[in-house]
Amino acid sequence: MGFSFLAMSIAAASLAxxxxxxxxxxxxxxxxxxxxxGDVIYDLGCxxxxxxxxxxxxxxIKAIGIEMAFPLYLICKIRSLFYNKKAxxxxxxxxxLFKSDLSDADIVYVxxxxxxxxxxxxxKLETELKPGTKxxxxxxxxxxxxxxxxxxxxxxxxxxxxxxx
Ligand SMILES: C[S@@+](CC[C@H](N)C(=O)[O-])C[C@H]1O[C@@H](n2cnc3c(N)ncnc32)[C@H](O)[C@@H]1O
Numbered sequence: 001m002g003f004s005f006l007a008m009s010i011a012a013a014s015l016a017x018x019x020x021x022x023x024x025x026x027x028x029x030x031x032x033x034x035x036x037x038g039d040v041i042y043d044l045g046c047x048x049x050x051x052x053x054x055x056x057x058x059x060x061i062k063a064i065g066i067e068m069a070f071p072l073y074l075i076c077k078i079r080s081l082f083y084n085k086k087a088x089x090x091x092x093x094x095x096x097l098f099k100s101d102l103s104d105a106d107i108v109y110v111x112x113x114x115x116x117x118x119x120x121x122x123x124k125l126e127t128e129l130k131p132g133t134k135x136x137x138x139x140x141x142x143x144x145x146x147x148x149x150x151x152x153x154x155x156x157x158x159x160x161x162x163x164x165x
Contacts, residue, residue, distance in 0.1 A: 013068060013096050013098065014068075014116070015044065015045045015097060015110070015112040015113065015116050015121070016045060016111065016112045016113045016116065018047050018048075018069065018072060019111070020047050020048065020050060021050065021051060021111050021138050022156075022157070023050065023054070024156075025138065025156060025157055025159065026050060026051050026054050026055075027054070027058075028151050028153070028156075028159055029051075029109060029136050029138060029151075029159045030054070030055055030058060030059070031151075032136060032149060032151050032159055032161045033107045033109070033134050033136050033161065035055065035059040035061045035106070035107055036061075036106075037059075037060045037061070038060070038061065038062075039059070039061040039062070039106035039107055040061065040062045040064065040104050040105055040106050040107070041055050041061055041062070041063050041064070041105070041106065041107040041108070041109060042064050042065070042066060042102055042105050042107070042108050042109065043055075043063070043064070043065045043066070043109045043110075044066055044097045044102075044108060044109070044110045044112070044121070045066065045067060045068070045097055045110070045111070045112065046065025046066060046067045046072075046076060046092065047067065047072055048072055048075045048076060048079065049065050049067075049075065049076035049079050049080070049090075049092060051063075051065070051109055052064065052065040052076070052090055052092065053079060053080070053083060053090065055088070055109075056083075056087055056088030056089060056090045057083075057084070057087045057088070058087075058088075059088055060087075060088050061088045061089075062088060062089040062090075062091070063088060063089070063090050063091070064090075064091045064092075064093065065090075065091070065092045065093070066092075066093045066095055066097045066100050067092065067093070067094060067095075068094070068095065068096050068097065070094055073092060073093075073094040076092040077092055080092060098120065098121075098124060101128070102124075102125070102128050102129060103128050103129065103130065105129060105130075105133050106132075106133060106134065107133070107134045107135075107136065108125065108129065108133065108134070108135045108136070109136045109138070110135070110136070110137050110138070111137075111138040111139060112137075112140070113140070114140040114141070114143065117137060117140060117141075117142045117143070118142055118143035118144055121142070122142055122143075122144055122145065125164065126164075129164045130164065131164055131165060132163065132164060133163070133164040134161060134162070134163055134164075135161070135162040135163075135164065136159060136160070136161055136162075137159070137160040137162070138157060138159055139157045139158065139159075140160075141158075141160050142160065142162060145162050146162075147160045147161055147162055148161050148162055148163045149161040
């Protein structure tokens with residue numbers, strides 16, 4: 001009973017299981033988003049923090065990772081100890097992304113399951129993000145939105161760019 005309740009709670013809160021974005025594709029995603037100085041970028045479900053660490057290393061921005069799974073969050077924190085503080089700012093938060101305030105985002109990066117993207121995340125982003133916020137979705141489109149741009153590369157995963165109206 002206790003276990004099935006726990007499993008159901010995790011499933012209900014889940015964006016996707018942990019599968020990391022490929023580093024080469026993160027570079028493509030960042031180019032697509034073209035962050036400007038001072039931008040705030042979120043990785044929703046940041047796994048082991050690769051997107052956050054790379055984004056802040058390459059751009060003068062603030063990169064924030066939200067991760068629900070504590071062991072993955074711990075890895076992010078350990079990796080951040082080795083991060084060069086002279087580059088952009090980084091922050092990791094151990095929290096359910098669906099209970100997190102994203103209203104200060106300029107860019108949102110997400111790698112989630114298609115049904116969760118369209119049914120749960122899209123309504124949250126529609127009500128919470130400010131107009132002009134860029135949403136970058138790795139591999140899967142967000143149904144119900146028209147992409148502003150799509151990075152298609154042969155034999156690689158597609159990356160979708162949306163702009164909040
Ligand atoms: C497909 S992985 C993507 C990891 C990372 N963003 C990347 O691209 O390399 C999805 C991540 O989201 C996390 N996650 C799932 N549901 C979540 C939620 N509700 N709140 C925060 N993190 C969540 C998982 O633990 C997992 O690390």
